[in-house]
Each structure stands twice: as structure tokens, then as C-alpha cells.
Amino acid sequence: MLAESLVTDVILAALSTGGDFAEVFMEDTRGTNLRMLNGSVEEGISGRDFGIGIRIFQGFRSVYAYTNDASRENLLKVAKEAAAALSGIQQVTSVVLERLVVERFNPVRLEPDQVSHKDKVGIMKRAHVAATGYDKQITQVAITYLDTDQHVLIANSEGLFAQDRRIRTRLGINAVASKGNEKQSAFRGPGRHMGFELFDRIDVEEIARDAARSAVTMVNADYAPSGKYPVIIDNEFGGVIFHEACGHGLEATSVAKGASVFSGKLGEQVASPLVTAVDDGTIPNAWGSQNIDDEGTKTRRNVLIENGILKGYMVDRLNGRRMNMEPTGSSRRQSYKFAPTSRMTNTFICAGTSTKEEIISNTEYALFARHMGGGSVNPATGEFNFAVAEGYIVRNGKIEKPVRGGTLIGQGSQILQKIDMVASNLATGQGMCGSQSGSIPTDVGQPTIRVSEITVGGRKEAN
Amino acid sequence: MEIQEFKDRVFTAGQAAGLEEMEIYVSQSKHFSARVFQKEVDDYTVSVEQGVGFRARFSGKVGYSYVEILDQDSVELLVDGAKANAQIIDSADEIEFFQGSPSYPEVVAFNPSLEAVSTEERIEFAKALEAEALATDERVSMVNYAATGYSETEVYMANTKGLEQSFHRNGAIGFVSAVIREGEQVKTGARMVFGNNWDKFDAKQLAQDAVKEATSLLGAGSVPSGDYPVLLRHDVARDLLATFASVFSAEAVQKGLSLLEGRLGQQIASSKVTIIDDPLLKNGGASATFDGEGVATRTKRVIESGQLTTYLHNLKTAKKDGVESTGNASRPSFKSPVGISPTNFFIEPGTMSYDELISKMGHGIIIIDVQGLHSGANPVSGDFSLGAYGYLVEDGQIVRPIEQITVAGNFFKVLETVEEIASDLEFGSPGHRGHIGSPTLLIRDLSIAGM
Known part of the structure; x- marks a missing residue:
């Protein structure tokens, strides 16, 4: 990692044209990525990502430059090139760096590089065997194993000098079920901000069998009926709908410029009173947790919506200037190749008081989305769409039959108002969230909820 | 360290480690992007980056590794990583390292005149996107994206079977997204242009198309299924x-x-x-x-x-x-x-x-x-x-x-x-x-x- 004296010189060079704030972000990341198909290891890649990003602010303007070359000469050159995008005379002439004591609440017991490839492959084989053995309709199982060990150094012209290390481990299970010409796949991807001890905490076989069960159920299912009707969204990865349809709209990235439907609505009722939602980067070892964010701010628990009232946004330094708000420990980036911006960490709707069984038994007709696929949203309009990866029809208070191919479409802010039951079974699922500052690990989550009405796209008319 | 020297060191170290065949794939690129918001450049990014991908055969199987910095640590990391990864492969797929084709086609994908466009001109283009979008229709409440970018990539490949090829490509991109408000209605329209002929980058046309699309959606309703x-x-x-x-x-x-x-x-x-x-x-x-x-x-x-x-x-x-x-x-x-x-x-x-x-x-x-x-x-x-x-x-x-x-x-x-x-x-x-x-x-x- 870089010496403090060099970092100081780079920051001052970056501020030579009148910038009022400069930041240096350096990372050195080792990672391993293994891929198994139908029980045989097909690919193994290991690598080292290394680079430095330099960011300069002048008021609301931001300049970002990055490079792989950490030599003093090159860093000063890059800092000056970036500074050339601004014009003015140097305002900041001295920087005194002070080491930040980073409180580490994501303990790691088994660092990835202390575990042999053979043991990593052993976990993959267990997942493969469990998924394959579930049913003879399972025709293909792909397993991925991923670990990353990221060392970061973050320093800025306000004197911050912080170092942190983030270790993450994830297993991906993709099961494909076939029937005649048809194939359906299901994915499960458990991951944590921890080392190889992840596999002492999760039941690999059970998760693999669940992926297989989901694929088999869907390949034997009829198409989902289309129309506008109630939808029950199950806990865990079901939270992706809040993440996409509301979470992105609460990021300062879209709020600051007034581009979000939630802009200027603090204190207003934006959701059903049953809804409380938070973004919490401090949950020990959760997939989206970090000791400090990628601007060096301590992560925290941010209440976004409380009993339906909009309480806060996720704010980064730059957008915080526009909004006149303090950063909330929410600034993240995929790597040094991206300037950081406000992003989610672990985002979820909090537990309510109903039970899942009560929700189902109190519903006359609905689509029960037991597992959600991915989705996307237009932050300006709030319009979203999500694939239902595993769906069922609920009729007269009972789960009637599985259905596939459903898509949920609508507007985030409207859906929030239409949540009419919230269960107590909060659980989270892991995802990779792609946005302006790259692809980052995030947890989504919620208890089972019921929405009184969503447009369901499918291939059959509702009946 | 220069690429050629790095390659030689990797191949020498690989040979000593018992690697049977080796190949490096090097990508070196330059990027620039700028986004304009309310007449100011509010986001500006420049980078020069490189990366080296390595693959090698050991005991008949092929493993991969990569690095982004060309130092002695990276030489070892590439060799050790690819070797360790080769040792866990049990796929029976036969992977061939290629000695090179008898001839290669002529392909033009690098346009020097695009590289010559100044940073100021590129930024002017993004500013024009925003201004033209706002000028097209008074209902445009904001231009949430007016951006331009340039990138240039050189790929170099070499292996121990004698292959050695390189290729150079560049391209520019322009993107505009406009938000229309009328009463409670909010609509967006976006347009993108990509290419390496700067003469075809028409900010006015692009901005007008984006705005027209957004306005054309006002009053949208559904249809029967x-x-x-x-x-x-x-x-x-x-x-x-x-x-x-x-x-x-x-x-x-x-x-x-x-x-x-x-x-x-x-x-x-x-x-x-x-x-x-x-x-x-x-x-x-x-x-x-x-x-x-x-x-x-x-x-x-x-x-x-x-x-x-x-x-x-x-x-x-x-x-x-x-x-x-x-x-x-x-x-x-x-x-x-x-x-x-x-x-x-x-x-x-x-x-x-x-x-x-x-x-x-x-x-x-x-x-x-x-x-x-x-x-x-x-x-x-x-x-x-x-x-x-x-x-x-x-x-x-x-x-x-x-x-x-x-x-x-x-x-x-x-x-x-x-x-x-x-x-x-x-x-x-x-x-x-x-x-x-x-x-x-x-x-x-x-x-x-x-x-």
C-alpha cells in the first residue's frame, strides 16, 4: 500500500487547479473463481486486481481518474491530468493525514488463501451431488465458487487515512430441469462477508436441493395468468422488489438531481403504514456489510421508511453536497475503476405481525411469488418489472398449483402503498446489484408480504 | 515493466515451473467520459488501464490467472495461479493453443481522426445534447443524462506455439435521456449513438429524437390483453x-x-x-x-x-x-x-x-x-x-x-x-x-x- 507522504503529495497535486476536495482510493484484491458443470471442474481462474482511483471535487463537479501504475511519477502525473479538467488556483495547500481506527465487525476465521483448491472443489461437489440427486428431471447442474480478498486504502484532503480488508465468499447453484423440449432453471447463491467458514454456517445440500426442487416444480408448471390481481411475495429474495422499485429511488444518486419519485418527500407518507424499511451496512458478516464505505465513512443502520413515512436517503459525499446532507456510510464502488456513489448495502422491509400462513389463508385469489428472479427499474418514473422465478396460484386461502413465466410490472411508489399484510418471517437473500458505480454485493430481504394489486404479465388470461 | 519483458519473464518462470504451454492475452486501453448537468461538466473520468490474462497447460489441463500490474509478484502470481487452477480441472475437454492462421484479414476498426477529436469538442457535444433537448420542448423538465465517451483498446496475444498478434480499435459514444413532465405525468426518452466516425455525431438530431419519443408517450394507457x-x-x-x-x-x-x-x-x-x-x-x-x-x-x-x-x-x-x-x-x-x-x-x-x-x-x-x-x-x-x-x-x-x-x-x-x-x-x-x-x-x- 502507498506511503502517507506519497498520498499527501498526490492529493495536493490533484487540488492544484482549485479543487476543494480530493480522495485517493487504492485497492489490491486477490480472488478465485471456480466453475463446475455436471460434476466436473471446467474452469479455474485466480487473479489480482490492482489500481488507484483519484477523485476531485470542485463544488458539485467531480473528476475521476484511475490507473494501474502505482509509481510516484505516474500517480502525480494522473493527479495533474485529472486536475486539468478543472480550472482555478490552488485553495488547499496542506493536508495532514490521520490514521482512522477502523472498527472491524466482520470477523473472518478461514481466509480464502489458507484453504486449498481441493477443499473448495469439495464444497462444489457436495452441492452438485445434492442437486443432481433430487430428481431425474434435473439434467444439468452448474456450480460456481467465488472468493475475494480486497485490501483498500482510502485517504482524502480532510485528513482521512483508512485501511480496511473485505473478504467475501459465495457459492452459486444453478439447476436445470428438463421435460421434453422444455427447460427451466433455478438459481441459489448464498454468500457472506466472511471466509470459508461460510460452509459451516449454511447447509449446502439443503440449498442445492431447494434449487433443484424449484426447477423441477417450474418445468412441470402451467403458465401464469396475466391480469391485475393480488400478489403475495415471499420472504428472503422477494426483497429484490423493494430493492429495485424503491431502494434505487432512495439513493442520493437519483434523489439529488430531483430525478427520483422520492425527491423532496421526506416526512411524507410514501408507503402503507405497515412498511418500515432500512438499509443496514453494519450487520456482522452479512453479504452487503462493510466496516467503512468506499469513501471511508463508517457504515450505519439507515432507516429509510418508518411506518410508511419517508425518513431518509442513502447519501454519498458528492450528492450530499447537492442535498446539503451528511454522508450515510452508503458510498460504494465495484473497484478502483469506478467513482463511488450512494448505493445499498443490506436493504430490507422489517418484520410485521402477521404470519405467512395467515396471509395465504386470508387470500381469495393471488399469485404467490415464492421466489423472485431479477428485475429492473426506471428511477425517473419508478416503473419496474420483475420475473417471478417460482410462482403459485393461491385460491380460496390455499396454494392451488405452481405457475411459471409471470412478470410483475408497476410503479414502486404505488406498490408500497398497496402492501396490506406483512408477516414476521424476515429473511435475506444475496445478490449482485449493478448500477452507476459497478456491480456490488448487496443483501435484499423482507418478510412475506401481500400487495393488494399488481399487474402480472404472463401468457394466459386470468380466470 | 514493458509487456515484452513481462511476457518473457512469465514464459521463463512458467517453463521452470513445468508448464507445458502458455499464452498471454494483454489488453491496454484508454477511456474518457464526461457527463453534463445544467451546463456544467459534473462528472469527468479518465483512465489508462492494462490487464494481462494468462493460461497454461499443466499435466494436460489448462488453468487461468490474471493480473493488472506488471511486477515480479505478478509474474509469480500468474504462474502459480494458473498451475494450481490447472490441477483441479477434471473436464475432459481438449483445449488447443493455436499456432496462428496462415493469413489474417485486413480490418479497419481504429480511426485516427476520432482519436484526434479534442476533449473540448467531446464536452461541447455533451453540452449540446443537453441544450438541444431543453430547446426541443418546453415540457422537458430535466436532461438526466447528457454524456459522451471515448475508448481505445489494443489487444496483444502471444503463446509458446509461436502465435503473436495485435489489434487496435477505438470508438465513441453519445447518450442523452430527457425527462418530460406534464401535470402528474413523467415520461423519459433516450437515444444513444456509437461509432468511430465523429461526423455522424449529431447532437441536435439525437436530442430531438429522445425528446420526441418522451412526448409521444404522454397520455399513454393500457390495451386489453x-x-x-x-x-x-x-x-x-x-x-x-x-x-x-x-x-x-x-x-x-x-x-x-x-x-x-x-x-x-x-x-x-x-x-x-x-x-x-x-x-x-x-x-x-x-x-x-x-x-x-x-x-x-x-x-x-x-x-x-x-x-x-x-x-x-x-x-x-x-x-x-x-x-x-x-x-x-x-x-x-x-x-x-x-x-x-x-x-x-x-x-x-x-x-x-x-x-x-x-x-x-x-x-x-x-x-x-x-x-x-x-x-x-x-x-x-x-x-x-x-x-x-x-x-x-x-x-x-x-x-x-x-x-x-x-x-x-x-x-x-x-x-x-x-x-x-x-x-x-x-x-x-x-x-x-x-x-x-x-x-x-x-x-x-x-x-x-x-x-
Whole structure:
């Protein structure tokens, strides 16, 4: 990692044209990525990502430059090139760096590089065997194993000098079920901000069998009926709908410029009173947790919506200037190749008081989305769409039959108002969230909820 | 350390470690991007970056590794990493390191005049995007994106079998997105331009098109659910083709992940449909003289008048099928293993204009945007169910905008039911999965869910 004296010189060079704030972000990341198909290891890649990003602010303007070359000469050159995008005379002439004591609440017991490839492959084989053995309709199982060990150094012209290390481990299970010409796949991807001890905490076989069960159920299912009707969204990865349809709209990235439907609505009722939602980067070892964010701010628990009232946004330094708000420990980036911006960490709707069984038994007709696929949203309009990866029809208070191919479409802010039951079974699922500052690990989550009405796209008319 | 010296050190260290064959794939690139907001550059990024991908054979198996910094630590990391990764491979696939093709095609993909465009000119372009969008219509409440970018990449490949090739490419991009407000209604419209001919970057046209599209959506409503004849506008048809392009990969076919398995030589699409993969396209976003394994590229028709003529191959899949590689080995980045991807891949345009296609359809729906391709489309089954919007067409005329609908269907069925193809071929921005293009397609019918 870089010496403090060099970092100081780079920051001052970056501020030579009148910038009022400069930041240096350096990372050195080792990672391993293994891929198994139908029980045989097909690919193994290991690598080292290394680079430095330099960011300069002048008021609301931001300049970002990055490079792989950490030599003093090159860093000063890059800092000056970036500074050339601004014009003015140097305002900041001295920087005194002070080491930040980073409180580490994501303990790691088994660092990835202390575990042999053979043991990593052993976990993959267990997942493969469990998924394959579930049913003879399972025709293909792909397993991925991923670990990353990221060392970061973050320093800025306000004197911050912080170092942190983030270790993450994830297993991906993709099961494909076939029937005649048809194939359906299901994915499960458990991951944590921890080392190889992840596999002492999760039941690999059970998760693999669940992926297989989901694929088999869907390949034997009829198409989902289309129309506008109630939808029950199950806990865990079901939270992706809040993440996409509301979470992105609460990021300062879209709020600051007034581009979000939630802009200027603090204190207003934006959701059903049953809804409380938070973004919490401090949950020990959760997939989206970090000791400090990628601007060096301590992560925290941010209440976004409380009993339906909009309480806060996720704010980064730059957008915080526009909004006149303090950063909330929410600034993240995929790597040094991206300037950081406000992003989610672990985002979820909090537990309510109903039970899942009560929700189902109190519903006359609905689509029960037991597992959600991915989705996307237009932050300006709030319009979203999500694939239902595993769906069922609920009729007269009972789960009637599985259905596939459903898509949920609508507007985030409207859906929030239409949540009419919230269960107590909060659980989270892991995802990779792609946005302006790259692809980052995030947890989504919620208890089972019921929405009184969503447009369901499918291939059959509702009946 | 310079690349040549680094390569020599890696190959020497690899030899000492008992590696049987080795290859490096080096990518060096420069990027610039700027975004304008309220007349100011509020985001400006420059970078110079490099990366080295390495693969090596040990005990017959191939392992991969990569680094981004050329120092002695990285030499060891590459060699040790690839060796360790080779040792866990149990796939029986035979991976070949290629000694080089007898000759390579001439391909032009680097335009020095684009490189010469000054930073100021590029920024002026982004400023013009915002200004023109605001000037087009007073209902434009903001231009949430007015951005421009430039990138330049040089790829160098060398292996211990004697292959040594390099290739240089550049391109620029412009993007504008405008937000329209009228009463409670909020609509967005966006346009993108990509290419390496700066003369074709027309900020006014791009901004006006984006704004016109947004305003054309004011007052949109739904339609009754049912099956409708559908025009997939060129950009929507292109996104669908991009999403499902993997079905043409021989790797997907051999792994049982493509329904095109066993269908070579058969009629899989309407006789109107011809799909071309053309890596030699002048200034194409995915043009190249050699592929990710160093094989010389060539142009081929993947579907000719509806008939499936070939899959896309790399050396590994070609060997399995007993055919020649089609030059479609891909390295999406230096970090990625060799896969398969189309290059400049497009549906051959027809002769009718977009407007003529609207009148030919008579009654139906034009889809101008779909959402959720990464989640609502299944490349294995071909099924898709996507949020969509567009226009309702009656008596050959656009009568009103529509939104809050989903369009569902199956990609293979879409290919079979193409009734007519317009002349308006357009490409998107190139990505890891090639540079994809399509004209507007008239589809017999698709299932629309609305009210």
C-alpha cells in the first residue's frame, strides 16, 4: 500500500487547479473463481486486481481518474491530468493525514488463501451431488465458487487515512430441469462477508436441493395468468422488489438531481403504514456489510421508511453536497475503476405481525411469488418489472398449483402503498446489484408480504 | 515493466515451473467520459488501464490467472495461479493453443481522426445534447443524462506455439435521456449513438429524437390483453437478439443449453430472416482480425433465408463437432476464460421503410422499449415476458401511446413468425457479447397483457 507522504503529495497535486476536495482510493484484491458443470471442474481462474482511483471535487463537479501504475511519477502525473479538467488556483495547500481506527465487525476465521483448491472443489461437489440427486428431471447442474480478498486504502484532503480488508465468499447453484423440449432453471447463491467458514454456517445440500426442487416444480408448471390481481411475495429474495422499485429511488444518486419519485418527500407518507424499511451496512458478516464505505465513512443502520413515512436517503459525499446532507456510510464502488456513489448495502422491509400462513389463508385469489428472479427499474418514473422465478396460484386461502413465466410490472411508489399484510418471517437473500458505480454485493430481504394489486404479465388470461 | 519483458519473464518462470504451454492475452486501453448537468461538466473520468490474462497447460489441463500490474509478484502470481487452477480441472475437454492462421484479414476498426477529436469538442457535444433537448420542448423538465465517451483498446496475444498478434480499435459514444413532465405525468426518452466516425455525431438530431419519443408517450394507457400483431422496433429487436444470441453458440448446443441442438440445415426461421456475423465490418464495434484464441476471423451467415447454416465455434467446440473454428472465440476481458460470442451480428435488412411496415401491419402494436431482459428472458427455453411500451396502430396509423403492458412470447417462435423486415438496420453499443444490430421486424402475433 502507498506511503502517507506519497498520498499527501498526490492529493495536493490533484487540488492544484482549485479543487476543494480530493480522495485517493487504492485497492489490491486477490480472488478465485471456480466453475463446475455436471460434476466436473471446467474452469479455474485466480487473479489480482490492482489500481488507484483519484477523485476531485470542485463544488458539485467531480473528476475521476484511475490507473494501474502505482509509481510516484505516474500517480502525480494522473493527479495533474485529472486536475486539468478543472480550472482555478490552488485553495488547499496542506493536508495532514490521520490514521482512522477502523472498527472491524466482520470477523473472518478461514481466509480464502489458507484453504486449498481441493477443499473448495469439495464444497462444489457436495452441492452438485445434492442437486443432481433430487430428481431425474434435473439434467444439468452448474456450480460456481467465488472468493475475494480486497485490501483498500482510502485517504482524502480532510485528513482521512483508512485501511480496511473485505473478504467475501459465495457459492452459486444453478439447476436445470428438463421435460421434453422444455427447460427451466433455478438459481441459489448464498454468500457472506466472511471466509470459508461460510460452509459451516449454511447447509449446502439443503440449498442445492431447494434449487433443484424449484426447477423441477417450474418445468412441470402451467403458465401464469396475466391480469391485475393480488400478489403475495415471499420472504428472503422477494426483497429484490423493494430493492429495485424503491431502494434505487432512495439513493442520493437519483434523489439529488430531483430525478427520483422520492425527491423532496421526506416526512411524507410514501408507503402503507405497515412498511418500515432500512438499509443496514453494519450487520456482522452479512453479504452487503462493510466496516467503512468506499469513501471511508463508517457504515450505519439507515432507516429509510418508518411506518410508511419517508425518513431518509442513502447519501454519498458528492450528492450530499447537492442535498446539503451528511454522508450515510452508503458510498460504494465495484473497484478502483469506478467513482463511488450512494448505493445499498443490506436493504430490507422489517418484520410485521402477521404470519405467512395467515396471509395465504386470508387470500381469495393471488399469485404467490415464492421466489423472485431479477428485475429492473426506471428511477425517473419508478416503473419496474420483475420475473417471478417460482410462482403459485393461491385460491380460496390455499396454494392451488405452481405457475411459471409471470412478470410483475408497476410503479414502486404505488406498490408500497398497496402492501396490506406483512408477516414476521424476515429473511435475506444475496445478490449482485449493478448500477452507476459497478456491480456490488448487496443483501435484499423482507418478510412475506401481500400487495393488494399488481399487474402480472404472463401468457394466459386470468380466470 | 514493458509487456515484452513481462511476457518473457512469465514464459521463463512458467517453463521452470513445468508448464507445458502458455499464452498471454494483454489488453491496454484508454477511456474518457464526461457527463453534463445544467451546463456544467459534473462528472469527468479518465483512465489508462492494462490487464494481462494468462493460461497454461499443466499435466494436460489448462488453468487461468490474471493480473493488472506488471511486477515480479505478478509474474509469480500468474504462474502459480494458473498451475494450481490447472490441477483441479477434471473436464475432459481438449483445449488447443493455436499456432496462428496462415493469413489474417485486413480490418479497419481504429480511426485516427476520432482519436484526434479534442476533449473540448467531446464536452461541447455533451453540452449540446443537453441544450438541444431543453430547446426541443418546453415540457422537458430535466436532461438526466447528457454524456459522451471515448475508448481505445489494443489487444496483444502471444503463446509458446509461436502465435503473436495485435489489434487496435477505438470508438465513441453519445447518450442523452430527457425527462418530460406534464401535470402528474413523467415520461423519459433516450437515444444513444456509437461509432468511430465523429461526423455522424449529431447532437441536435439525437436530442430531438429522445425528446420526441418522451412526448409521444404522454397520455399513454393500457390495451386489453390478447394476441396482437407486433412491430418490434429495431432497437427492441436488437435487444432480443442480443439476449438470445447465446443459442447460436456451439458451446451452448454441446452442453444441451440450446434448443438449436440437432437443427443444422433445418428451417428454423421465416424465409425472410438472414442473420450475419461479420467481424470484418468496417469500423464495426466488434471488428477484429483474430478472435480470442488467435484464429483469423471470417464473415458467415448463421441463418440464411430461415435455414440454420452454422453454429458459432471456437477451437474446442469445433474439434468436438469435427468442423473448423468459425473464429468466434471470445475473451470478454483479460480476466475471462475463452468462450464463444458473436462479433458484429445482425439481421439482414429488408427493403420496406419503418412507416411502410406500420401500414402493412394495419392493426397491432409497436413495441419501442422492453424492460427486464436480464431477468424476464430465459435463453435456454427462449421464453420471455417483459414490461413494454409503445404505440397502438389502427388502420395503418399510430393512434395512441401505450404503457403498463407486458409482451410475452418465445424467441424461436418470433424467428418463425417474422412476416416482414424493414430497411432500418441499426446497431447498439458493443458489449462483451458482440455488437448486435437489427432492423424493425413485423411479427405475426405476440401475447400482450394489459388491462
